[in-house]
Amino acid sequence: MIKFKPAYKSVRAQQPNDLTFIFAGADILVNEDRVPSVEDTVSLLTEAGLDPESDGMFFGSIEELNCYAYDLPETFVSEEWEISAGDSFGVNQFVLLRRWVGEFEKNINTAAGYASHLLHWHKHSRFCGRCGTENNWYEKERAKRCPSCGNMQYPKISPAIIIMIQKDNKILLGHNRRFPEGRYSLLAGFMEIGETIEETAVREVREEVGIEIGNLRYISSQSWPFPDSLMLGLRADYVSGEITPDGIEIVHADWYSPETFPSIPGHGTIARKIIDEYTKTYKS
Numbered sequence: 001m002i003k004f005k006p007a008y009k010s011v012r013a014q015q016p017n018d019l020t021f022i023f024a025g026a027d028i029l030v031n032e033d034r035v036p037s038v039e040d041t042v043s044l045l046t047e048a049g050l051d052p053e054s055d056g057m058f059f060g061s062i063e064e065l066n067c068y069a070y071d072l073p074e075t076f077v078s079e080e081w082e083i084s085a086g087d088s089f090g091v092n093q094f095v096l097l098r099r100w101v102g103e104f105e106k107n108i109n110t111a112a113g114y115a116s117h118l119l120h121w122h123k124h125s126r127f128c129g130r131c132g133t134e135n136n137w138y139e140k141e142r143a144k145r146c147p148s149c150g151n152m153q154y155p156k157i158s159p160a161i162i163i164m165i166q167k168d169n170k171i172l173l174g175h176n177r178r179f180p181e182g183r184y185s186l187l188a189g190f191m192e193i194g195e196t197i198e199e200t201a202v203r204e205v206r207e208e209v210g211i212e213i214g215n216l217r218y219i220s221s222q223s224w225p226f227p228d229s230l231m232l233g234l235r236a237d238y239v240s241g242e243i244t245p246d247g248i249e250i251v252h253a254d255w256y257s258p259e260t261f262p263s264i265p266g267h268g269t270i271a272r273k274i275i276d277e278y279t280k281t282y283k284s
C-alpha cells in the first residue's frame with residue numbers, strides 16, 4: 001500500500017510528475033479522485049501568478065512523488081479549471097475538501113488534510129507573536145523562527161473530543177446549528193486550558209445537552225484539519241438528567257438506534273466510524 005510520508009525539506013528538485021495540492025480557500029483542485037501533477041497544473045499556477053517551483057510548499061511524499069501545497073489568490077478565476085464546483089467530483093474541478101474527505105484514496109486524504117492544515121498555519125503565523133517581526137521558516141524542523149527575538153512557532157493543533165453516549169442500547173445524536181438541515185452527529189467540543197480529555201467530555205456534554213455521563217473510554221483519534229483540529233473519539237454511558245439542548249450550538253438531540261437514525265456524517269469522518277462500530281454490535 002502506498003503511504004504518505006510528511007517531511008519539511010526535499011532532497012531533490014521538483015519534477016513534472018510530482019503532486020500538486022492546490023487550494024482556493026477551502027476547495028482543493030482534483031481530477032476525479034486524484035490530485036493533479038506539476039505537469040498538469042503548470043499553466044494554471046502560472047496564470048494565477050504563482051511559480052510552480054518557488055511558490056510550492058513542499059510537505060512530504062507519496063511513494064517517489066513529492067507533494068507541494070499551493071494557495072491560489074482569492075481573486076483568481078480560471079476558465080479551464082472550474083473553481084468551487086463544490087457539489088461534484090469531476091475532471092479538473094475544485095471541490096470542498098471537508099465534504100469529500102474519505103472519498104480520495106486514503107493517503108491522498110491524509111496528504112490533502114496535511115496540506116490544508118499547513119497552508120492555514122502558514123497564513124496565520126506570518127509574524128512573531130512576541131515582537132511582531134516577520135517570521136522565517138526554520139531550517140531544522142517544521143517550524144518558524146523569529147529572526148529578531150528567536151521565538152519559535154510550531155503548527156497549531158487544537159484538540160477536541162467527540163463522544164458517543166449510550167443509554168440502554170441507544171446513542172445520543174444531536175443537531176448542531178452549523179450542520180446542514182436534518183444532519184445529526186455525536187457531540188463534540190474543544191478542549192480548554194488545564195483540562196483532561198475526560199473533563200472536557202463531561203463539561204461539553206453537560207453544557208450542550210444537560211446530562212451527566214460516566215464510564216468514559218477512549219476509542220480512537222483522527223486528524224481533522226478544518227482548520228487545525230485533532231479529534232479524540234470517546235464513548236461513555238448515560239448517568240442522569242433529561243436532554244436539554246443549549247439552543248446555542250445544539251438545537252435538538254435525542255436517543256437513537258440504527259433503525260431510527262436520522263442523516264449522519266459521511267464515511268471518512270471519525271463520527272461515522274464510531275457510529276458504524278456501534279451499529280455492527282447493535283442488537284434490537
Ligand SMILES: [Zn+2]
Nearest residue numbers: 128131146149
Ligand atoms: Zn520575535
